[in-house]
Amino acid sequence: AQKITQTQPGMFVQEKEAVTLDCTYDTSDPSYGLFWYKQPSSGEMIFLIYQGSYDQQNATEGRYSLNFQKARKSANLVISASQLGDSAMYFCAIGAGGTSYGKLTFGQGTILTVHP
Amino acid sequence: GAVVSQHPSWVICKSGTSVKIECRSLDFQATTMFWYRQFPKQSLMLMATSNEGSKATYEQGVEKDKFLINHASLTLSTLTVTSAHPEDSSFYICSASGDSYNEQFFGPGTRLTVL
Numbered sequence: 001a002q003k004i005t006q007t008q009p010g011m012f013v014q015e016k017e018a019v020t021l022d023c024t025y026d027t028s029d030p031s032y033g034l035f036w037y038k039q040p041s042s043g044e045m046i047f048l049i050y051q052g053s054y055d056q057q058n059a060t061e062g063r064y065s066l067n068f069q070k071a072r073k074s075a076n077l078v079i080s081a082s083q084l085g086d087s088a089m090y091f092c093a094i095g096a097g098g099t100s101y102g103k104l105t106f107g108q109g110t111i112l113t114v115h116p
Numbered sequence: 117g118a119v120v121s122q123h124p125s126w127v128i129c130k131s132g133t134s135v136k137i138e139c140r141s142l143d144f145q146a147t148t149m150f151w152y153r154q155f156p157k158q159s160l161m162l163m164a165t166s167n168e169g170s171k172a173t174y175e176q177g178v179e180k181d182k183f184l185i186n187h188a189s190l191t192l193s194t195l196t197v198t199s200a201h202p203e204d205s206s207f208y209i210c211s212a213s214g215d216s217y218n219e220q221f222f223g224p225g226t227r228l229t230v231l
Contacts, residue, residue: 035220043207045160045222091159095220103150104211104220106159 002027002094004107012113013082020067021077021110023092033095034075035104036066040088048090051075082114118144120212122223129200130231137195137226139210145190146212150220151183154207166193200230 003026013019025034036048051059051066059066067076079086089111093104119142129135139149148167152160164180166172166187174180182204184196193212197204209225 037222043209043225043227045209045211045225047221103162103165104160105162108159 002029002032002096002105004092004094004105006092006107006110008110009108010111010113012115013079015084015114015116016081018078018080019082019112021079021090021092021112023075023077023107025073025075025092025094027094027096029096031096034066034068035093035095036064036075036077037091037093038086038088039091039109045091049077079112084114084116087112087114118142118212118214118221120146120210120221120223122208122210122226124226125224126227126229128229128231131201132199134196134198135200135228137197137208137210137228139193139195139212139223141191141212141221144212144214146193146214147190148213149187149193150211150213151185151193151195152209152211154209154225156207160209163195197228200228202230204228205230 005024032053034051038046049059049061049064049066051068058068063080065078089109091109092107095104121140123138151163154160162175163178164172164174166185168187168190172185187193207225210223211220213220
């Protein structure tokens with residue numbers, strides 16, 4: 001079984017500053033993927049970034065980067081140059097390999113509020 | 117990214133009725149589709165995994181006779197909430213996956229309110 005822990009129920013950041021959202025995970029599967037999704041108030045799940053367990057480099061997608069520390073089982077999301085539109089709920093998720101490709105386990109989420 | 121649609125986007129029904137929610141992958145063939153449920157201010161909980169042409173696999177604690185899932189084609193999966201009750205009121209989200217497990221695309225969700 002997989003588990004994701006997000007310990008920050010809410011985070012506040014000033015516009016244009018960087019913010020780190022924490023995520024730790026637990027799995028016994030040697031092959032897995034880590035995902036971050038953004039969920040605005042409309043409810044849609046917006047894919048942000050993916051990191052594979054065997055990827056040597058940290059994933060980056062525009063203003064989003066994933067700080068992957070495998071030994072510590074952490075996969076923190078870093079958002080650089082925050083924008084007002086970044087205010088939303090953010091979920092970290094893990095998907096294990098094998099026959100259940102794509103089956104995701106989500107953390108409890110972090111509500112990010114960006115102040116002007 | 118690929119597009120997944122859900123219909124309806126919201127539905128209000130009376131207790132005891134059944135509600136069908138459709139999930140469609142519009143521009144790719146979805147080998148697998150997933151159904152999640154999300155209560156207000158909570159996380160997404162996986163309900164079931166469906167593969168085209170086979171029976172769905174339900175997560176522990178999910179009643180398969182209450183939440184009927186049909187994955188009739190590579191682009192369509194349906195979730196039917198049978199004999200809905202107020203406690204079934206929730207946000208239901210589907211996702212679709214292609215051949216690579218790092219690709220999973222979510223639908224916009226369906227908000228179900230049972231009176």
